[in-house]
Amino acid sequence: MAQLDPVALGVFIALFAFVTVLGFFAARWRKGDLTLLSEWGLGGRRFGSVVTWFLLGGDLYTAYTFIAVPALMFGAGALGFFAVPYAAVGYVFMFVAFPRFWSVAKAKGYVTGADFVRGRFGSKSLALAIALTGIVATMPYIALQLVGMEVVLAGLGIHGEWPLIIAFVVLAIYTYASGLRAPAMIAVVKDFLIYATVIGAILIIPHELGGCAKIFAAVATAKLTLPADAFSNPGQFSYASLALGSAMALFLYPHAATGMLSSSSRSVIKRNAVALPAYSIVLGLIALLGFMALAAGVSTMPRYAEGFKSFGNNFAVPALFLQMFPSWFVGIAFAAIAIGALVPAAIMSIACANLFTRNIYREFFKPDCTPREESQVAKIASLVVKAGALIFILEGQAKTAIELQLLGGIWIIQTLPAVLLGLYTRWLHHRALLIGWMAGIGAGTWMAAQSGFKASVTVLHFGSFALPCYAALSSLILNLIVSAALSLVFNAMSDRRQDATLAKDYA
Numbered sequence: 001m002a003q004l005d006p007v008a009l010g011v012f013i014a015l016f017a018f019v020t021v022l023g024f025f026a027a028r029w030r031k032g033d034l035t036l037l038s039e040w041g042l043g044g045r046r047f048g049s050v051v052t053w054f055l056l057g058g059d060l061y062t063a064y065t066f067i068a069v070p071a072l073m074f075g076a077g078a079l080g081f082f083a084v085p086y087a088a089v090g091y092v093f094m095f096v097a098f099p100r101f102w103s104v105a106k107a108k109g110y111v112t113g114a115d116f117v118r119g120r121f122g123s124k125s126l127a128l129a130i131a132l133t134g135i136v137a138t139m140p141y142i143a144l145q146l147v148g149m150e151v152v153l154a155g156l157g158i159h160g161e162w163p164l165i166i167a168f169v170v171l172a173i174y175t176y177a178s179g180l181r182a183p184a185m186i187a188v189v190k191d192f193l194i195y196a197t198v199i200g201a202i203l204i205i206p207h208e209l210g211g212c213a214k215i216f217a218a219v220a221t222a223k224l225t226l227p228a229d230a231f232s233n234p235g236q237f238s239y240a241s242l243a244l245g246s247a248m249a250l251f252l253y254p255h256a257a258t259g260m261l262s263s264s265s266r267s268v269i270k271r272n273a274v275a276l277p278a279y280s281i282v283l284g285l286i287a288l289l290g291f292m293a294l295a296a297g298v299s300t301m302p303r304y305a306e307g308f309k310s311f312g313n314n315f316a317v318p319a320l321f322l323q324m325f326p327s328w329f330v331g332i333a334f335a336a337i338a339i340g341a342l343v344p345a346a347i348m349s350i351a352c353a354n355l356f357t358r359n360i361y362r363e364f365f366k367p368d369c370t371p372r373e374e375s376q377v378a379k380i381a382s383l384v385v386k387a388g389a390l391i392f393i394l395e396g397q398a399k400t401a402i403e404l405q406l407l408g409g410i411w412i413i414q415t416l417p418a419v420l421l422g423l424y425t426r427w428l429h430h431r432a433l434l435i436g437w438m439a440g441i442g443a444g445t446w447m448a449a450q451s452g453f454k455a456s457v458t459v460l461h462f463g464s465f466a467l468p469c470y471a472a473l474s475s476l477i478l479n480l481i482v483s484a485a486l487s488l489v490f491n492a493m494s495d496r497r498q499d500a501t502l503a504k505d506y507a
Helices: 006-028 037-045 049-060 063-076 078-108 113-121 124-155 162-178 181-208 212-218 237-250 254-261 266-275 277-296 302-324 327-365 371-394 398-419 430-450 471-493
Strands: 457-462 465-470
Touching (some): 006 327, 049 181, 049 254, 049 266, 063 124, 063 302, 078 266, 078 277, 113 327, 113 398, 124 162, 124 327, 124 371, 124 430, 162 181, 162 327, 181 277, 181 302, 212 277, 237 471, 254 327, 266 277, 277 302, 302 327, 371 398, 398 430, 398 471, 457 471
16 A cells, blocks of 8 residues: 655645635735626636636546556557547547637626527427436536546545545635636646646656657557457458547536637637647656656556555555655645546536536526526536536545446536537527437437447347447437438428527627
């Protein structure tokens, strides 16, 4: 079991305390009326290019990313690199589509993607489906941030439930008080720590292990290339579909939309779509830490293996840092990962709270609620979301959270026809979109269930021809076919509901 290291623990606590103070101070930063949902939940839509860059980076590149991507490289090998191209491709969708999303949301005062769907298609039911999908798909993501924090706390020699509970109580309080401003400010510190940690690791660890050539030589040949079944006939389609489907889903998540809608202009979104791929470079370097852990032989060291055995391959990066670095650097690195859990968890809980308040509470329970009441409900909802994720992990459901996160990617992409295509066309009928959404959700869930929710690639059979494909992408295709076919029918039978948006709103 990892021993308690006073120096590493001291550095960790000092940095954690610093970001806690920042979280409470953020309420005074770019001060606005936090009794308004647009101020509490979107930062007043005033974040410029630099703040948005840090916010989206902190939102999309999480503590679990830092732990799980190298762990996948450590366990499965080169397959783990799929995260690098999918993140890069995702920014193409961001650059092309989401400036339009920002414009119409700003013009109409929309706070969520479901708000846009409600206005565009005039359907409460379709908007509710989009909102519920966003909440359900995001909840496991929050829980996985706790998994990342658990790993680093174990690396510091801290075990038990109370440290995790204390960390998330602090997170809950300053998120309640400061809203989106808190994670936006803390994201700056988090990213500097992450960059310092990764650069230090990439410069020092290869030197200590005898160079990059020795690192790759120490990795089994089978892990340096993709396994045969990932490239089964017709070639590389399974790998490509996994990257493409993940890229298409990335910015449909509510926390990504929240980060973009907090921007001060559509130009900020375009500039960030160009600049954010810098994170993909860092992600590639983070992935290589998995190979470094293999070369360092961390799995053969009883001192570490005993302490991390319950975390599977997720122990790789913490064990590598404990082996290769002095205590003070370990404290910085582990604080970077822990803070990297707090930032996205805060944004995700705010995004879920925005969806619940706008598209469930206000829409179905109290349409005449005041702006102050709306903001208060969102604050309470954010506490409930975080508490739910915490209880889920404390009950030992980390494996279930991973399975639900896999399903979350399949589910969230089913919102693409209504949200993304809705930015460009009103031709799709709201009833057809709802039925298409149901078909996609059902088919995608069934595909994932075939593997016991352990794999996301399903082999589709067309006679004697077998096509391995990411379940999210294949179920989305079904969704699109159903939506388009039924739109032909419904458009011929009845008039579409009034569109609350105008062409000039998208410009």
